[in-house]
Amino acid sequence: MSENPPAPVGGTGPRDTVRLTVAQALVRFLAAQHSERDGERQRLFPGAFGIFGHGNVAGLGQALLQNAVDPARDDAAEPEAPLPYYQARNEQSMVHTAVAYARTRNRLQTLACAASIGPGSTNMVTGAALATIDRIPVLILPSDVFANRAVDPVLQQLEDERALDVSVNDAFRPVSRFFDRIWRPEQLIPSALAAMRVLTDPAETGAVTLCLPQDVQAEAHDWPVDFFRERTWHVARPVPEPAALERAVEVIRGARRPVLIAGGGTIYSAASSALQAFAESTDIPVLDTQAGKGALRDDHELCIGGVGATGNDAANELAAEADVVIGVGTRYTDFTTASHTAFRNPDVRFVNLNVKSFDAAKHAAEMVVADARTGLEALTGALDGWRAPAAHRERAVRLRAAWDERVAPCFAPHDQELPAQTEIFGALNEMMGDEDIVINAAGSMPGDLQALWKARSPRQYHLEYGYSCMGYELPASLGAKMAAPDAEVVAIIGDGTFQMAPQEIATIVAERVKVILVILQNHGWASIGALSESHGSQRFGTKYRLRSEESGLLDGEKLPFDIPANIRSYGLEVQEVSSAADFRAAYRRAEASTEATAIVVNTNLYGPHPPGEGWWDVPVSQVSRLESTQQASAQYEAARAPQRHYL
Template identity: 30%
Template sequence: METLKEKLVETESKASIKISGAEAVIRCLLEEGVDLIYGYPGGAIMPVYDELYKFRDQLHHVLTRHEQGATHAAQGYARVSGRVGVAMATSGPGATNLVTGIADAQIDSTPMVCITGQVPRHLLGTDAFQETDIIGISTPVTKWSYQVTKAADIPTALAKAFYIARSGRPGPVLIDITKNAQFEEFDFSYKKCTGIRSYKPKPVMDPAKVEEAAALINSAKKPYIVFGQGVILGKAEEELKTLIEKAGIPAASTVLGLSALPTEHPLHMGMVGMHGNYGPNLLTNECDVLIAIGMRFDDRVTGDLNTYAKQARVIHFEIDPAEVDKNVKTDVAVLGDVKETLQHLLPLVKENKHEAWCREFEEKHAIEYDKVIKNDLFPAKEKLTMGEVIEKINKRTGGDAVIVSDVGQHQMIACRYAKFNQTKSNVTSGGLGTMGFALPAAIGAKMGSPDREVVAIIGDGGYQMTIQELGTIFQTRVPVKIVVLNNDFLGMVRQWQQLFFDKRYASTELVNPDFITIAKGYHIPAKRVTGREELDGAIDEMIASEEAYFLEVCVEKEDNVFPMIPTGASVSDCRLE
């Protein structure tokens, strides 16, 4: 019998071989360097799974417990590894269950290729069993969606899919393959895609715009950098750090930009946004030059656009032309790959310090520390706070862990207080705000970076949205650490109800199950912490564990996250209490 190794050698030595469309899918993935897929089988994708079984020594498949879990796991894998995540599902409900993760990946610029099975070509449009127009559904939330109805089109479609997903501003692509195309045989050959005539992923840099930006930066008295995930995606962390240090410019991060610059860097002033730091928010409206690098001026960052940085000249370093002037009018737009544009900028920027301006950030930080941070991290109250849990995790991991957070109060606390020493360390759902993201994303993150500690920070509400992925953890033995901060509420919604709806807690209080029993049912070691005296030992035990571990920490039920900018308010209206 022909061995797998001989089969692969034959593929490489011949220009083409006659194989089925299903086998072609697997060979295309191998050609793209894929070694890991997350998915869930079903009737319309079964031929591909049959071929996957034959290639299982080369291409590892992780069976998640829900298709949404497959997409979030692929996202986590992509975010920490820098590679394209891959998810696969069957037609109908299998395909539609991918959509939330696809939409999340689109708005957070995560490279992902999703492959779905589809009913045979002759049944398209007949409302056949498990037929859904996944192309029509997914088109608004993908970079590209395409339906393959002939086996011969599979290599070209998948080559384009990977090129589009990873190039320029990354994002998700969906390829839908009819069942007849999976069975058909054709002469297979593969050529990687290196360009598409109608698709220009990287704008050509204009040196004159870089010079204009440098002139503005050099003349500024109060320059201010806000950087986003584009720095990480563009692998421009070192260029950002060099710019900040050379010009002495205070810098703050968006939620997704966290870890592009080490948290403890003296010019890293914190995080902007609705629950960002006091100084970075307020001083946005006092800087004279605002330098946006790899960020898109999301509404959670800007607040009221009518009052956002109106006094400042705005420079925007961006790879996606659609983001320029979309929300904030720029004075100088520097289009292009951020690593390339910053490299051209650096020699033109003069050395400076801006010490007095930096002290303004420090003064605002001192106010925030006295009113908020001290009470979050070192509380006098009897009940545990979310902030002190994150602080204990910081001390135990030394700021070297990958922190994967879900969505809600715990997310904002984690983003505010987690320490990041290295890039690609903060994995969270930013633009879509998808509850249930963290547990499956942590699985993918650990598989994408197996040598790093991965800690998932989750609320009791979001945890129950994808709790079934404990089964995936049990089956794969992936050693993720899971921390549920349990306040028996949908905490962020409850906070808004308290502040803006006269404490009418409509449908936000949770009656929770016994999370410890559930974890043990999946053979995952587990512990519950209810008192401060137990916390250190429990975290030590969790981090020391060489297998997956579940830690439930019961925290103050009605704590709020501050600072807070109310929806639609100015960044100057950043409330500390």
């Protein structure tokens, strides 16, 4: 409620304007936004994260406080629905939390993230990049310099002698799908509406950044009441253009060894039933990406599993001989294409079904620009009566069965003191429910998980592998649990990732959110260590060791870092185990608890890992005095021979 409201306009009814600060107006606007798809309507913003500093404590901070304790409106009979506030500990992490929330809600809801000027705001740039790369909506509200320039330079201001309207927040421009700076109060109206359009557009979504100069946040303005009316943003399901559908069907009908690659768009559009119907109608084997795993249940006969650099050999063998590749909701990252070596048939053709034309056009494909669900339904109808050759289906089923048999030892105990992480994954996969959620992002674990995990629902497998951002997993568990309170949410975190960003444990404790954190401790970077060794660099700089007085290198004793003690300092219960059997017992105890729990598992740094044959292009030094590098360089040149553009 404004302290000095203007006189009513037009009798005794609601006023045409209401006097609020820019920050108060923004909070009220966000609280009134909704999204809708397939008749299901929900608040677009169920809450906002904020970390306050001099740039926003008296602006957005005051607005969120007022909204929480005094949501009454002087221009309406009913109080507004408050916008819940959540306190975070790290700005990058709160963006990760919002991304995980939005992903779990299939991009129909998200959270706002507000930070102070300078380092508080630029801490969110990594989160913005992740959101935009992964096509996930999140609203970022960085504070900014004084618009009136009465204080110039303000504390933490970047001074650019070429232009006085540049600030560090301009770093958000290339990693945002929409960017604006609100220099004057009235600019908020068109900017906020444009921001909502992007956040709810399935093709254009990603990070949306509205920079808020700190003086403008606190500036009062007479706002049109209509700006705050409830709005519903309808999330579209574009249908295929008939001629494009006809061209795609013609290509598919000519296929003898077709495969379908299910990407994240298949899950976000809730197209799992349509995908299953398409596969069963056409007998086309389904491969999946990191983001698309679970779109077709793993136990379905036509689900062959992960394709590409970290995929399984069954999927990669089918990809190598495919004459038609149908990409659904995938953007074909280098891991999916094994750095352009996965699809080796010289005559391979692509049909891409994607809501975004930029992705649909990749690999010189026949483009079907449409929602994944409506597109699959249209393809199924247009292909009625046509099936891939029976021998192709039978071969796919045999290859998958052979792969499952080949990797079974990954889940069994090995003759070594500590378990391989694959043993832990097998136990976890077996114990988690179909609708529970496992979260991971970086290191050696995504490769093992894509090859081995048997996803039994579209939401069970939550891997952030578009940006593969260390530090994502822990805050993401908070966001996923907020979005799916009925699920058991498990974040698998390497000890390297844990050391980068443990701060949101405090938020988990403060919010009384029940998640299970599984920290795998192997005293090093397993993924980069293995990559270093295979590429001739001898695991240099990849183990956590004290510097040796003898060698001068970091190859001394293990660092005495005590992860369990660190976690306990946050007030969280910790169990430490060193075997798969003990992990099973610890997980069951954590599952039964009503509070968040951490399980620290001591694992073997060296694996073993799945025996996949996928390739990833990591260039090796062409000249070196090290024999290990010379050998790796020769192997690299041989491995990249099949690499090509798909034209």
